[in-house]
Amino acid sequence: MRQTWRWFGPVDHVSTDDMLQAGVEGVVSALHHVPTGAVWSPAEIAKRQGEIARRRDGTPSGLAWEVVESLPVSEDIKRQTGDWRGQIAAWQQSLRHLAAAGIDVVCYNFMPVLDWTRTDLACRVAHGGTCMRFDLVDFAAFDLFLLRRPGAASDYSEALQAVATARFAGMSEAARTALARSVTFGLPGAAETVGLGDLRDHLAAYGRISPERLRRHLIDFLAEVVPVAEDLGIRLCCHPDDPPFPLLGLPRVMSTEPDLAAMLAAVDRPANGVTLCAGSLGARPDNDLPGMMERLGARVHFLHLRNVTRESPDIRGSFHEAEHLGGDTDMVALVAAVIREERRREASGRRDASIPMRPDHGQDIVDDLGRGGQPGYPLVGRLKGLAELRGVMAATSRYL
Template sequence: MRHTWRWFGPVDKASVHDAAQAGAHGIVSALHHVPTGDVWPAAEIEKRQQEVRAGGLEWEVVESVPVSESVKTQTGPWREHIANWQETLRRLSAAGIRTVCYNFMPVLDWTRTDLRWTARHGAKAMRFDRIDFAAFDIHLLERPGALEDYDAETRAKAERRFGEMTEERRVALSRNVGAGLPGSADGYSLPQLRDHLKTYAGIDREKLRRHLVDFLTEVTPVAERVGINICAHPDDPPWALLGLPRILSTAEDYAFMLREVDSPANGVTFCTGSLGARAQNDLPAMVRQFAPRIHFVHLRNVRREEDRTPCSFYEDEHLEGDTDMVAVIAELLEEEKRRRAAGRADHQIPMRPDHGQEILDDLARGAQPGYPAIGRLKGLAELRGIERALSHAVMTIPSSRS
């Protein structure tokens, strides 16, 4: 696999030099300062490339070109935003970039109730607490219809939890849930979040699915022509939130998307952390099912704290948690072998160690939540070790032991 590292630009507390020292082959980045829906200026693309090259690496993957809420709801300037998305693909291709990740989650990107929860050994990790989230939805956001979305036991626990919260915890919970895209300056206050939720009135799961297909029908032919693979990131967490539909949470969801827009350029960002929060998702089987269309991989692990969906979970160490990371990597390496045999130019799949626990000096660095330097270095080293072991010639030699 091609080992990459997410970098948020010059504001990132971990530099490109740090990524190179950690063993990354290339950089994953985006122009977070460009307003969602606008065309990415060619000069800004070139500037980011030069910033990355100054650290000794190349900008290889874009994560993400955001899809506007107008496109998701098909309201306002949504057609203009699609045209701008297409033009951004053309400009990225002209700059030599061949992989573009995006997501189609309504209103909220990844959602956590804790951004720096204390895990074992004092490490800090991101966490989703199901009861805290229900308390936020019912008692802080006061979303109309929220009570009907939870069972009686959850409602009772959420009421008790809310009553026990300090004002400081309530403010922190609102801030954590309302956080925007990683690396962006976006974020929602409670009134702003309520207003955004209203824009999805009348948009159910099937309608949002059709809007995704409409978007892909427009942008995929452009991606094909300019030689870019676009890849959809799964919902995080992979279930409905705040009354909003989620449409990329299961194998069936991805099968629908790939079937409706059946092009090699239309593919998957396979995120083991997002998909792994749903116990019903068999990740090695999903890699086998979608292998030819997996264009980008996020490797991280989560520990589910309950045997249910939705559940509470936290982000565990990369080789711990509930996902069999060895089995997932083995399937990805098999796909790379098939691609090499078929002569595919994209036989090497870009992967990055996604998120990570804050350990050692990370604890005082104040990095973007989920993106510590040392925690990701540790994760990349572990993942690289698994890959190297599975790829070693000794693995294909029959044992002489009786």
Template structure:
């Protein structure tokens, strides 16, 4: 696999040089300062490439070119935004970039109730607490119809939890859930979040899927022509939130997407953390099922704290948690071997150690939540060790 590292640009407290020292081969980044829906300017793409090169690496993967809410709801300037997305692909291709990750989650991107929860030995991790989220939805956001989305036990627990929260905890909960895309300046107040939810009135799961397919039907042919692999990131967490449908949470969801727009350029960002929060997802089996269309890999591990779905979970260490990371990596290496034998130019799949617990000096660095220096270095080293061992001639995956 091609070992990459997410970098949020010059504002990031973890530098490109840090990533190089950690053993990364390339950088995953995006132009977070460009408004969603706009074309990415050529000069800004070039500037970001120069910033990455100054640290000794190359910009290899885009994460993400955001998909606007207008595109998802097919309202407002959605056709213009699709045209701009297409033009951005052309410009990225001209700059030599061949992999573009994106997501189609409505309103909220990855969602956590705690950004620095206390894990083992004083490490800090991101966490999703199911009851805290229900308390936010029912008592802070006060979303119309929210009561119908929770059973009686959850409603009672959420009421007790909310009653016991300090004002500081309530404010932090609102900030954490409304934080917006990682690395962006976006974020929602309670009223802004209510307003955005209103734009999805009447959009159910089936309609959102149709809008997704419409988007893919427009952008995939452009991606194929310019030699870019586009890859959809799964929902995080992989279930409906705030009454909003989510459509990339399971093997069935990805099979539908790939079947509807059947092009080699239309593929999967395989995120073991997002998909691993849903107990029904068999991750090694999903790698086998979608292997030829996996264009980008996020390797991280979550620990589910309950058997049910939705559940509470937290970001565990990369080789801990509920995902059998050795089995997943073995399947990915087997796919890379098939690609080399078949002469595929994209035989080496870019991977990054996704998220990580804050440990040691991370605890005072103040980096982007989930993206510490040492925690990710530790994760990358562990993942690289598995890959190196499985790639040994003895095991036949090299």
């Protein structure tokens, strides 16, 4: 596995110097300041490459931008509204510019409106650090009483509504504001943050779009962009839903192994792949991560290795982001499945035998607690996670 690190550009509180000391081999980044739907220009791509290639003092870092995360897919493309065909053309042009710059792995997602959802961005855990958490009761309280989504009550049992009502009644105004901010935070580093009014408008625009229709739109999108990517030598990898179950009445089409397999079969070309995110998929108890890697591994182009602890056995339930080796996903078994896939690729002569991975998210510990970095992307917490994963990789590679 090629060890990479997500970086949000010059605004990131983690520097290239820090990444070098962490021992990473490559960098995962994106042009978050470019509006969704616009073409990523060669100049902007080169600028980001230059920022990654330099240390603080201007000397070469030896690092390169190796994976794009994410090249955003607009809501118009997902809904097939407005100038969605023109925006697909812009997405294709961005791929051409990235390929010309030597970048050949592009991660994206097809989640409507919000790219991930949590109710607490800094939940205190037993050791004194913090983690991101999704609390179903808090989310129901947000949906029912802050967002006031029409028809929301039908998505929750009477018992859950009663608990959410009591929970909301006991919240201070500051707590309610913090909950709304957490739920609407969206993708870290994104150019826009969704407010409650914007969120209501987006939900209304998806009112008649079923999961089946959204899946057709995803396949239509892939039918246009995958051939271009394949001609350019780019591997596309769709990120799963986070969390992997329906929220806010929105359709979900990348939550389970059958979802991922259907997407791969619909456009059955090597360039069409997935990002196997252990944290996103692991929030659902019926997702077998090591098994998914064994069965879908030939089309896994990017790995997010993180862990979650599920707080209930339900498909839709509360969870929090755990230490990398401490959650409900058997990370040792998953890493072993990845190594077996890499060996199969090497034996068959694939040029992408080494799959890029990154230590996804992490708990805020030690100096992270005062650093004020991106939620979910601490320096020390990710460094600890990478060290743990590196140990598993070394031991498993030797004895497998």
